Amino acid sequence: MRLSKKVRDGMSSLLKIIDLHVSVEDKPILHGVSLEIRQGEIHALMGPNGSGKSTLAYTLVGHPKYEITSGSIEVDGTPLNELDPCERARKGLFLAFQYPVTIPGVKVSDFLRHAVTNVRNPERKDGESLMPMREFRKELKQKMEELGMDTEFARRYLNEGFSGGEKKRMEILQLAMLQPKFAILDETDSGLDSDAVRVVSEGVRKLSGPQMGVLIITHHERLLEYNVPQFTHVMLAGKIVETGDAALAHELHNHGYAQIRERHPVEAAEEQSRQNRPETVGVATAVAK
Amino acid sequence: MSTEAPATPEIGVGDYQYGFHYGTEDYVFRGRKGIDRDIVKQISQIKKEPKWMLDFRLEALDIFFQKPMPKWGGALSELDFQDIFYYVRASDKQETSWESLPDDIRKTYDRLGIPEAEKKYLAGVKAQYESEVVYGSLQEDLANKGVIFTDTDSALREHPELFREYFGTVIPSADNKFAALNSAVWSGGSFIYVPKGVQIEFPLQAYFRINSENMGQFERTLIIVDEGASIHYVEGCTAPTYSSESLHSAVVEIIVKRNARCRYTTIQNWSNNVYNLVTKRAMAYGDSLMEWVDGNLGSKLTMKYPAIYLMEPGARGETLSIAFANHGQHQDAGAKMVHCAPHTSSRIISKSISKGGGRASYRGLVKVENNAHHCKSNVVCDALILDSASRSDTYPYIEVDQDNVAIEHEASVSKIAEEQLLYLMSRGMTETEASAMIVTGFIEPLVKELPMEYAVEMNRLIELQMEGSVG
Ligand SMILES: Nc1ncnc2c1ncn2[C@@H]1O[C@H](COP(=O)(O)OP(=O)(O)OP(=O)(O)O)[C@@H](O)[C@H]1O
Ligand SMILES: [Mg+2]
Numbered sequence: 001m002r003l004s005k006k007v008r009d010g011m012s013s014l015l016k017i018i019d020l021h022v023s024v025e026d027k028p029i030l031h032g033v034s035l036e037i038r039q040g041e042i043h044a045l046m047g048p049n050g051s052g053k054s055t056l057a058y059t060l061v062g063h064p065k066y067e068i069t070s071g072s073i074e075v076d077g078t079p080l081n082e083l084d085p086c087e088r089a090r091k092g093l094f095l096a097f098q099y100p101v102t103i104p105g106v107k108v109s110d111f112l113r114h115a116v117t118n119v120r121n122p123e124r125k126d127g128e129s130l131m132p133m134r135e136f137r138k139e140l141k142q143k144m145e146e147l148g149m150d151t152e153f154a155r156r157y158l159n160e161g162f163s164g165g166e167k168k169r170m171e172i173l174q175l176a177m178l179q180p181k182f183a184i185l186d187e188t189d190s191g192l193d194s195d196a197v198r199v200v201s202e203g204v205r206k207l208s209g210p211q212m213g214v215l216i217i218t219h220h221e222r223l224l225e226y227n228v229p230q231f232t233h234v235m236l237a238g239k240i241v242e243t244g245d246a247a248l249a250h251e252l253h254n255h256g257y258a259q260i261r262e263r264h265p266v267e268a269a270e271e272q273s274r275q276n277r278p279e280t281v282g283v284a285t286a287v288a289k
Numbered sequence: 290m291s292t293e294a295p296a297t298p299e300i301g302v303g304d305y306q307y308g309f310h311y312g313t314e315d316y317v318f319r320g321r322k323g324i325d326r327d328i329v330k331q332i333s334q335i336k337k338e339p340k341w342m343l344d345f346r347l348e349a350l351d352i353f354f355q356k357p358m359p360k361w362g363g364a365l366s367e368l369d370f371q372d373i374f375y376y377v378r379a380s381d382k383q384e385t386s387w388e389s390l391p392d393d394i395r396k397t398y399d400r401l402g403i404p405e406a407e408k409k410y411l412a413g414v415k416a417q418y419e420s421e422v423v424y425g426s427l428q429e430d431l432a433n434k435g436v437i438f439t440d441t442d443s444a445l446r447e448h449p450e451l452f453r454e455y456f457g458t459v460i461p462s463a464d465n466k467f468a469a470l471n472s473a474v475w476s477g478g479s480f481i482y483v484p485k486g487v488q489i490e491f492p493l494q495a496y497f498r499i500n501s502e503n504m505g506q507f508e509r510t511l512i513i514v515d516e517g518a519s520i521h522y523v524e525g526c527t528a529p530t531y532s533s534e535s536l537h538s539a540v541v542e543i544i545v546k547r548n549a550r551c552r553y554t555t556i557q558n559w560s561n562n563v564y565n566l567v568t569k570r571a572m573a574y575g576d577s578l579m580e581w582v583d584g585n586l587g588s589k590l591t592m593k594y595p596a597i598y599l600m601e602p603g604a605r606g607e608t609l610s611i612a613f614a615n616h617g618q619h620q621d622a623g624a625k626m627v628h629c630a631p632h633t634s635s636r637i638i639s640k641s642i643s644k645g646g647g648r649a650s651y652r653g654l655v656k657v658e659n660n661a662h663h664c665k666s667n668v669v670c671d672a673l674i675l676d677s678a679s680r681s682d683t684y685p686y687i688e689v690d691q692d693n694v695a696i697e698h699e700a701s702v703s704k705i706a707e708e709q710l711l712y713l714m715s716r717g718m719t720e721t722e723a724s725a726m727i728v729t730g731f732i733e734p735l736v737k738e739l740p741m742e743y744a745v746e747m748n749r750l751i752e753l754q755m756e757g758s759v760g
Contacts, residue, residue: 061715064707085714086723094715101712105730111716114726118717126722126756157730174716 012039013076013092015182015213020071022052022059029055031238032071039181040210042227044249045217047235048257050274053217054098056235057186061095062088075181089115090122092181096171096188098217103158108170111158112140112177119178143176147203164191172203183208184215189223201226221253234260237270323371326350329473332376336442336476341453349462349472356466362652363590363619368564373536375474375507431489437482438493441509444480451482455513459542460570468568471507471540478508478539483518483549492521492554492740508539512551514577519550523740525557525584535589536564543571545579547601552580556743558750559588561617569595570625576603582738583610584747585620586754594652596625599633599664606635609735614647614679615754623652623684628661628694639670640732643679644754650682651700659690668698673731675705675724725755 015037022030029052037043045053059066060073062085073080080088103111116139117131118124130136144151149169159167168188175183185204189197197220205226208214216223224246232248233240236257241264242248252260261268321328329350333343358365431438437448445452462472483489514520537559545551551571559565565588573579581595597606612620626635641649651670672681683700705727713723729736729748736744 061711063711084720085711086717086719089715089717097712101706101708103709103713103727103730105733106726111713111726114718114722115716118719118722126719127752157733178716 012210013181013213014038014074015093016074017056017060018072018074020056020059020073021069022055023067023069024055024065028069029066029238030059033235033238033240034071035215035233035240037182037213037215039213041231042208042214042216042229044224044229044232044246045215045235046219046232046249046252048271051235051271052238053235054186055238057095057098057184057215057217060088060184061085061093086118089178089180090119092119094175094178094180094183096168096175096183096185098186098190100159100167100171102160102162104160106158107154108156108158109137109140109154112136112154112174115174116177119180140177143173146206147173147176148199149173165193165196168192168200169196172200172207176203176207179207180212182213182215184217185223186217187219188216189218189220194222197222198226221250224249236260236264236267237274239267241267322374324350324353324373324375324470324474328375332474332476335376338445339449342445345457345462346473346475349469352462353466353469353473356463356469358466359592362592362621362650365564365590368536370470370536376476434487434489435484436487436489437480439480441478441480441511442476444511448480448482451513452480452511455542455544456511457542459544459572460540460568465568467538467566468540471509471538471568475507475509475540478510478541479512479522479524480510481512481520481522483512483514483520485515486517487515488519489521492523494523506537510539510541512541512543512553514543514545514549514551516546517548518546521552521554523554523743525555535562536566538564538566539568541567541569541595543569543579545571545573545577545604547575547577549574550578550580552582553595554582554739554743556584556586556739556747557588557591558586559591561587561589563588565591565593567591567593569593570598571596571606572598572600573604573606575601578605579607581608581610581624582735583608583622584735584739585611585622586613586615586750588618588620590619590621592621594623594625594654596627597635598627598629599635599661601630602632604630604633606633608637608639609738610637610639611732611735612639612641612649612651613751613754614641614643614649616645616647619648619650621650621652623650623654625654626656626666628655628657628664628666631660631662631664633661634665636666637668637670638735639668640673640735641670641681642673642675642728642731643681644675646676646678648680648682650684652684652686654686654688655696655698656688657691657694657696662691662693664691664694664696666694666696668696670700671731672700672702673705673728674702675728721755722752725752728755 017033017035020030020033021028033056047053055066059068062083068081075091080091113130113136116136140154141151144154147169159170162170168191171188188200192200201223204223208227214227216227216229218224228246229249230245232244232246234242234252241260326347329346330343333346437444439447457472460468462469512522543551543553557565569581571579579597583593583595585591585593595608597608599606606626608624610622610624612622614620620641623639624637626637628635635655637653639651639653641651643649649672653668655666655668657664668685670683672683674681681702685698685700687696687698689696705724709727710720710723713726714720718726729751736747739747
């Protein structure tokens, strides 16, 4: 699918999540999530542990374990539901993982050279040539320096032996190299010391702009201070129960989720039963309906 | 091997410019199929060998007939010894035409970007690889240092005493059925002697050697590294080697004297019709280091267990092996370490990958003789299985006649993790590309030990194997 002429000529792209229901191993987790993110916008997604934020993130990038039972994901009207993670990445979606995995024996630079080549040439077939080495190295070096990363990391194996904070920075480096249309940052600010939080936050601020829509999943405030969201969404038990502006994020930081639960007793009860339920699918399904 | 840009795909058009002719009918000697005393006598006679070599061959032939087929390892029942040519003179080798090569092999050559002349050689279109330029200056340099680097047939003629002193001393004909067969009909291979204290700085490659039969069916290689000397020898290549002959059975003997070092790197990738049954063994003396780096791809069945006998205190042995078994292939590979003296140490690292119904087996032996106290041995074998049709087995044997030893053995079998695949795919890699990358990473600790150009080709070859475009 080609983008319409309008979009190519400067109108911003739109990521649309429509009434999304998602199950993991037949266990329903998301119960109808709707969200619209335009290129250039910053959205914050907050919510207590286990409310389904990462589930939404994984579903967006096409994790095979997360099954869409109904609803859809679209970019500029093109549905993504049936696309695999590779195709979605080539359409401009990016997830900075909450828990980046280690790929032993694969050098950061080799990995990134493949990734960059593919994302920039979505039509590329396996085995076709990669981005020229010199050009790639130059760009990588520049981006690493901007993020205050030791260029030595390019020669290391991907995430192998990286500290928690180093892994998160590696995610941001990938974001910088891939320049996606839509970036989802899943707790990219957790596990970092305060200097690193600043570096990452500044990095995101530099990278985002009119060409990038950002969904920031976070439990902290710093990242949002550097990247002030136009919208803040609150998730509870697999639903977005409230949407507000930056002030809402601020309020949640100061007061926690007690008031949210009070305002949304049905979801609060669902959350409660999720935590207490024996692992039977039947109960969960009954509640969901 | 070259890492140049791919050559033009229009191969075959200009073949005659290299002086090929198809269907060689006027050869002088091609022998006949099958094996018996007359064939062996004929081989020896054509080579104008001394009597002792003829006697050696005939004795080995008797042993070959007496020894039963091994009952372990791979399936050998389809192998018909009487349906095989045992000797074809290099100059008379049947030249395969480029067009008659299997499609997948031609494609792989193109994808690997192997230069024209080398392709023909690998494909059996040419019997020899022309590299006189490199070879000339190299040979002079080596000769000045007293290094002998020649083919084994020439060595027998030109260095008879040295040859006789060592030939067959590491692997006697009676060692196993295929060593006996090789001893009876051997031809070609490399002969290297590195004098005391001489260090050869660069890897010495088999294809620098001209006027000889490289990659013959029954190669015989003999390497002597004298005291304090060192060498890294590299043979084979990552590109698929097309052979019309179905049985290849080489013998490699190495003697590493005190304080010497030897690394022997092989990458083999035979076409799918080949039984590759190889006996490799080294004797390592006091404070020496012997290393085998061994990569096996392709073939129908490979049985290969490079051995190191640690003969004197301080000797160290190391074997790194990689096996990739794809559809229709069985790699039965491993290593043998025999600690014959105290204070010796050994290490085996084996990585195998099986895919598309292929089977990869690790078979290893660590043996410690009873006087060999204070020995150390460490064995790590990891297997990666890419689909449920494929198979991996581990047969680790440990025989220890000593209490005072430290032996460690670790083995793992794994699949590609879903989370790793997702991670790479979410960065724009196709499933195939992502799997290839994970596989490449899996063998990286061994691949990085290869000479640079081999490492590059090895990785490209893995990518091709993962695409399923190569048999
Ligand atoms: N792969 C999975 N297998 C089983 N259960 C899962 C899986 N992924 C998510 N869940 C369940 O879905 C629910 C939502 O989890 P999710 O990780 O999306 O929460 P979260 O909002 O990201 O929480 P946190 O703030 O702790 O990161 C949890 O109850 C979790 O146990
Ligand atoms: Mg989460």
